[in-house]
Amino acid sequence: MSAGERHALVLGATGFVGRHLVLALGHAGVRVSTANRSRESYRRLARWLAEHGHDEAPADLRVDFTKASPVEGELGDVTEVYNCAGAYRFGMTADEARRANVDSVRALVAFAARLPRLRRLVHVSGYRVGGQDPRPWSEERRRATYRALGAYEASKVEADAVFRSEAERLGVPWSVVNPASVIGDSVTGEAGQYLGLASTLRDLWQGGLPAVPGDARTFVPVVAVDYLARFMTLLPVDEAAERASYWLLDDETPTLPGLIALVAEHYRVTAPRARVPVAVVKRLPRRLTKADPETLTFLSSDRYPTASARGFADRHGLTMPDTHTTIRRWADHLAASRFGDAPAGGRRFTAPGGVRTFELGEPGAPTVVLPGLPVNADTWAPVVAALGRARAADLPGLGMSAGDRDDWPSWLTALVTETGARHIVGHSIGAAAAVEAASARPDAVERLTLVAPFFLQARPASTPRLLARRYLGRVSPRALAERLTGDPALAAALESSVADLRRGAAATAARLLTAAASPRWRADLRAELARHPGHVHVVVGSRDPLSPEGRALLDTLPRAAVTVIPEAGHHPQLTHPQEVARAVGAGNRSPGASAVGPSGRATRSRG
Incomplete structure (x- = not known):
């Protein structure tokens, strides 16, 4: 099947993985429709695609998983459906997580079964939850799993089982990808989510990571988002990928202490030497660990069956980018965007x-x-x-x-x-x-x-460097705004400056303040x-x-x-x-022009 004959429907297209998938499909020449919850979310997606060189916006369809037909629109020629939808959020109740991640999967498989030209339904699962026994769950198993793993991960485990059991029951051709922690683009480092491993790097950047959780073998593997997207675009055209699951990650990802040391060297900060066993972290108060209990199940020394994914990539000439380089570029993007606190771009x-x-x-x-x-x-x-x-x-x-x-x-x-x-x-x-x-x-x-x-x-007046450094390292945004401008209402504009001072810039600032006198x-x-x-x-x-x-x-x-x-x-x-x-x-105008401010008070340039 040529790219021109393909029509892809992407659910969850506005998410981190989804928008990169739409971009990759577009680059491959595949016609794309996206199922979005609102017109505004579609507009955001179209703007992002245009900013990334994809000017031909995909079709905009509405999705509502509570309806009998969750996606509305002309879908008779859809050849492939990609499910990137779901809730990636910690702290949900079990009911919230099941509605977002389990019920939606059940509805999607039933919908896909009615598409006359469907060649493949591709589902994004997870490296810690993939490969589940597809037999129906008992209530006892459900309660035990949600209690042990927390609502988010348990819902993804259940969704993986429901997806495969329903697809087999309804005769839907399927493929599953089980990506590791999805990090930024391998070329630009661009990311769009700041949970999980990204939050650990934020603590490292801000000097708030006193210890590494886990031990020397703790393994939190990663995969670049653009590699994952390209891999997914190839699944529908490979017959051997039908009814197959693929674990996407780099086996050479450094163990967690090594990964943190790699980023610390790149950030030019000191990597924490102390390590705290996961069992101890679980018993410590959250106000001390700053870790969501649901994230702790990801701290494991387990390894994963990646041979089939490597074989698939080899068949299609797909090369995984260097993970160390990708991690550094991702770390740069996270810091440059202030971990999502600064405007994008x-x-x-x-x-x-x-x-x-x-x-x-x-x-x-x-x-x-x-x-x-x-x-x-x-x-x-x-x-x-x-x-x-x-x-x-x-x-x-x-x-x-x-x-x-x-x-x-x-x-x-x-x-x-x-x-x-x-x-x-x-x-x-x-x-x-x-x-x-x-x-x-x-x-x-x-x-x-x-x-x-x-x-x-x-x-x-000359200020002793030590006093200046101490003041700048402790000043609040409000106090700094009042000191610099007389207006404490400008505190928000100085929050990032205060963060930088506390992170270490206060020392250089104090030295230069002294030199200025x-x-x-x-x-x-x-x-x-x-x-x-x-x-x-x-x-x-x-x-x-x-x-x-x-x-x-x-x-x-x-x-x-x-x-x-x-x-x-x-x-x-x-x-x-x-x-x-x-x-x-x-001042950018031609020589001889006047530099005039709003008041008109200026001196004409001479020469």
């Missing part, structure tokens, strides 16, 4: 000059924002979005970037030469970095925009700025003005402009993001 880790660097915005954009202290790139996200072709990058040792002040020379040079930064927007301490970058590569940096450049403003460094920066041959645009708030000395220096520069934002302080990106974006954008 436009967030990544790069490595200019070999320094692990977080940036957001358009990759390779010529305008680069370097944030100030003690905030991060996320505080500049609204400005970057308003600018368009722009990005913001955390300085070494700040925000989510690795490194330290000592990395500035090589990092700034690489930022210009390797990533194409041509217009550097430096805020506060970032203004110092911008000037140093321009001084190192005056031929390449075409334009400087300095927002609240501390070395052109009144010198701050140094008369010698301030004088050096002014001298370097005076030698810059390009365009310079300074943006300050009316409540955080230039010093007379700073203003006098700018008056000597032939290509300088100044914009004053009314009622703004030292962090205008927090209080006046649109005005800052307009001011920075004005």
